[in-house]
Amino acid sequence: MLSPIPADRASPDLGSLSQVWRAGELGSASLQTVGTGYAGLDQVLPGGGWPQGALIELLQPQAGVHEWGLVAPALAALQAEAPGGLTVLVGAPWLPFGPALGARRLNMQRLLSVYGKPGDAPSLLWATREALQCADVHCVLAWLPDARSAHLRRLQIAAHSHNKLLFVFRPPRAQQESSPAPLRLLAEGTVNEAGNLLVHVLKRRGPPLAAPLLLDTRPARLAALLAASRERARRQREEAGIPLLLPSLVSLPLSSPRSPIHALLDRIAHLDHH
Known part of the structure; x- marks a missing residue:
């Protein structure tokens, strides 16, 4: 004999249905984000900015060239909001140049750089996970060209568990590999009066983006x-x-x-x- 359905379960909760994400829509519900500093990029990202508590994977042909221009506005905003917070760099290919980052309103005294031996990917992955667990850290930037999908999955879990902003930089060849990152971008330099960086949104919580974005990431004075x-x-x-x-x-x-x-x-x- 069938049991009657309780009255409170007989019909769906319309409020909960409003939180359901549909694949054809840009996801934004209950997503905590940090503004990128670029209005055009914010418009195409779920929640209107960089997702906090998630892995953001940025592919680029040459490490150390374009990533600072892309992420610096968000880092400067985080520093202004929480001056005591730290930004940790793991495996940066070059020593950060203070005057250039200062021109982007970054406080160099709040940057902590961690270096490892060339090719020592396990040490860099360990340092990235440890940084994500630190209460004083609000953002981690990791250059991990040799990371695999399983490694990235652990970092995604750590970023989510500790609600940290996490950027992982990898070469374009990684585009052929699977990735657990909910947001995946490809950045390419260009020569154009309207901008200097083409950003392809390879993966986001929403429909594919047909064309890349042209951003001007140069400092305002330049x-x-x-x-x-x-x-x-x-x-x-x-x-x-x-x-x-x-x-x-x-x-x-x-x-x-x-x-x-x-x-x-x-x-x-x-x-x-x-």
């Missing part, structure tokens, strides 16, 4: 100087009567040193030099 330099060069070319587009000269042969386009290129080089 970006202003570059913009002023471009504007000064543009005015100099206009005063010298050099048009920006020269379709009539593009097809001219370059074999002769007396070619008009050679003279034009010499004039442009002279202006840039000064």
